[in-house]
Amino acid sequence: MAAERPVPTHEVTNQVPPVVGRDISTSPALLEGLRREGGGWAEDEVRALALLGNSETWQQAGRLANDHPPVLHTHDRYGNRVDEVEYLPQYHDLMRKAVAHGLHGAPWVDPRPGAHVARAAKVVAWGVADAGHLCPISMTYAVVPALRATPELALQYEPLLTNGVYEPALRAPQDKGGLIAGMSMTEKQGGSDVRANTTVAVPAGDGSHRLTGHKWFTSAPMSDLFLTLAQTDAGLSCFLVPRVLPDGTRNAFFLQRLKDKLGNKSNASGEVEYDGATGWLVGEQGRGVATIIEMVNMTRLDCSLMAAGGMRLNVAHALHHATHRSAFGRRLVDQPAMTNVLADLAVDSEAASAVVMRLAGAVDRAMRGDEAERAFRRVALSVTKYQLCKRLAPHTVEALECLGGNGYVEDSGMPRLYREAPLISIWEGSGNVAALDTLRALGREPAAVEAFLAELELAGGADGRYDDALAVLHKELVDLGDPEDLQFRARRVVERMALLLQGSLLIRHGDHAVADAFVASRLAGDRGRDYGTLPSGIDTRAVLARAAVPE
Structure with a gap:
C-alpha cells in the first residue's frame, strides 16, 4: 500500500502580508x-x-x-x-x-x-x-x-x-x-x-x-x-x-x-x-573647486533626498510589520513599547521629508534668480546633509530590529537598506566635512547665516521650548570662540542648527502631534539615547496615523 502523505507539521499563521504593491515611499x-x-x-x-x-x-x-x-x-x-x-x-x-x-x-x-x-x-x-x-x-x-x-x-x-x-x-x-x-x-x-x-x-x-x-x-x-x-x-x-x-x-x-x-x-x-x-x-x-562645488551642492541635495527616502522606507517596513504581526495576545503596533519606537522613527522621517522639500524649493527659486533663497540654501543644505545622512544608519538599524529575526533575513529587504544607509553620510563629504563646511559659511558668508536664522525666526513665539533652543543657538553663533575649539564643537553646533530648521518647519507646516514630539524630544531634550524613548504625553497614535502604509 502506498504510504500516507505526511501531515504538515505546522500552518503558516501570524506572518506579515507582502508590502510589495503598496505606496510605501511617499508620505x-x-x-x-x-x-x-x-x-x-x-x-x-x-x-x-x-x-x-x-x-x-x-x-x-x-x-x-x-x-x-x-x-x-x-x-x-x-x-x-x-x-x-x-x-x-x-x-x-x-x-x-x-x-x-x-x-x-x-x-x-x-x-x-x-x-x-x-x-x-x-x-x-x-x-x-x-x-x-x-x-x-x-x-x-x-x-x-x-x-x-x-x-x-x-x-x-x-x-x-x-x-x-x-x-x-x-x-x-x-x-x-x-x-x-x-x-x-x-x-x-x-x-x-x-x-x-x-x-x-x-x-x-x-x-x-x-x-x-x-x-x-x-x-x-x-x-x-x-x-x-x-x-x-x-x-x-x-x-x-x-x-x-x-x-x-x-x-x-x-x-x-x-x-x-x-x-x-x-x-x-x-x-x-x-x-x-x-x-x-x-x-x-x-578655480576648479569653485567650479565643481556647484555639482557637489546638487549631489548633496540628493544625499538628503535619499536619506529622507530611506527613513520613509524604514518606517513603512517597520510599521507594516508591526500592524500585521501579533505577540503576547496583541498586535505589535498596540504594544506600548513598540508604539514608542515606531512613533520615534516616524518623527524623524516626517521631519526629514519636510526639510528636504523645503530645500528643493530653495534650489528651485535660487535657480530662478532668488538671491535670498540662494543664501538660505548655502547653509541649510550643508547642515541638513550632515544631520539626515548621519541619522539614517541608526534609524535603519532600529527599523530592522522592529522586524526581529525576519528583518535580518535578505528576503525582507531590510539588509539591503542597512548596507545602503552609511553611504550617503560619506558621499560628497563625510560628517566632519559637512560640519566644517558649515563653519566656513558661518565665518565667511554672513548673508547665508542671516538667511538661515531668518528662516528659524519664522517659528518664533509658537512654542517656548523651540524659543529656548533657538536662544541657545543665537548665543553660540554670536561668539564662535577660538577656531580650534569651534572645530571641536562643530558637530554640536551643526546638529543644533539642523534640528532647529526641522523643528521650525514642523511647527509652521507640520502635524501638531509630530511637531510636539519633535520639539519635546529633539530640542527640549526629553528623550533617551535610543529610539523608543519619547516622553509620556506624546500622541503616538496621531503620529503613526500619519505614517501608515496604505492597505
Missing part, C-alpha cells in the same frame, strides 16, 4: 511639501512612480541588480583594452525608467515653477526600487549648473544631458540621444582634501588639455562624461573628460578595478587612470 509630509513648495502639479506622477517602484517587476529588478553586481572587462579576448563595465539588463531598465521620468535633468529645461521640487519628490518616490542607479542619475542632474561655467560646453552638451533618452552604449557623445555624466575627484593620497590632488593637465595646443593621473574613487565609470579636477600652472582646475572623443575613438581613460563595496552594489565604482586623456577646461583655471 503626507512629502506630498504636503510638494504642494507647499510649488510642485503640486506633479503629484499624480509622483504617486504613480511610487507605486511603480514598489511593484513586483521593479522590486525584482532592484534585487537582481544588487545580487549580481557589475563586472569589469579591461580587455577583449584578443588582448585589446576595452575598459567596459557589464551590467545586468535590469540595471539598464532602472536607468531607462528614471531618465524617462526626468530624474536626471528635466528641471533644467522645464520652465514651470517647482520643477526641481517635483523632481525631488520623484527621486524619493522612485528610490524604493533601488538606490544604486540613483548615483549616476544624481550626478547627471548635478553636472548642469557646473557645466554652465563654460557656456560653449553647456550649449553643446546640456541638451543631451537633459533629454529623456538613455543609451548605455559607448559612442561619441554627439552621436547619442542622451548622455549620463559622472564626477571624478578623489585621489588616494588626498580623499576629501582635493587640493592635494596630483593629476596634472597640460595644454594640447588645440584648446583641449591632456590629463595624466590616478583617480581613487569614480562612481558610474561607464558614464559618457566626467567632471574631474587636475593641476595646471594656475592651480587646481576643473575639466570635462568624455569616455569617447568626438571622432569616435576611446579616450585615454583606463579602468583599473572596481571597488568591492559594503552596499550600493548595483552601482559600479572604480579606480581610473588618465594617461594623457583629453579634457576641456570648465570655468577658470585655478
